[in-house]
Amino acid sequence: MHLLTEVTQGALLFGPDNKLLILQLPNGPKGQKSDGKWLLPGGRLHVQEKWIDGLLREIEEETKITDVEVGRVLGVDNWMGFQQPQYGVYFLCKTATPNVILSKEHKGFAWITREEIHQFPYLHPHLPALLEMAFAEKAKQLG
Numbered sequence: 001m002h003l004l005t006e007v008t009q010g011a012l013l014f015g016p017d018n019k020l021l022i023l024q025l026p027n028g029p030k031g032q033k034s035d036g037k038w039l040l041p042g043g044r045l046h047v048q049e050k051w052i053d054g055l056l057r058e059i060e061e062e063t064k065i066t067d068v069e070v071g072r073v074l075g076v077d078n079w080m081g082f083q084q085p086q087y088g089v090y091f092l093c094k095t096a097t098p099n100v101i102l103s104k105e106h107k108g109f110a111w112i113t114r115e116e117i118h119q120f121p122y123l124h125p126h127l128p129a130l131l132e133m134a135f136a137e138k139a140k141q142l143g
Contacts (some may be wrong), residue, residue: 006086009055011093012044012074012134013065015111020131021100022120023062024108031106037123038110040090053092063109064101069094073131074137090130 012050013021027035045051052070060066071092078087100109110120116133117128 006081006084007045008043008086008088009045009051009058010040010088010090011055011059011068011070012032012090012130013041013068013087013093013095014134014138015094015098016096017098017111019111019113019133021063022110022112022131023106024110025105025123026107026130034123036107036121038120039123039127042088042090051089051091055093059093062103062105065095065097065099067095067097077124077126079090079124079126092134097112 010019015021021041023041025034025037025039031047041059041062043062045054045094049057055070056066056068059068071094073089074092076088077090078085080086085141098111102109110116112120112131113130117131117135122128
């Protein structure tokens, strides 16, 4: 048996001051478990879309940031989505743009430090560990 899955990509996007960008979901009309939760910029990969193209498209759609340099894959994960299994691939990225213009998909954003990771309720329980890994990788690059 083959299951249909949804493939997503996420950006561990470092800004010019070496903080990571996270986005906040809006509250839905029925009080959903995703209300107000935080996640990474990114989203679904379209059919036959290349990984990097999809990631850059999603970042621009969600934040209007266009000067993104995509690095290596830092992590891969899978979980049960609302209707089907999902697989996520997470890329280390950087931008020189500190300004974020949110789409209607999100109600807030934050550029966070490593010390601030655990101050936010995340949509996926694996995100704090992934954010920690991203900051550890950034520290290695810096020095």
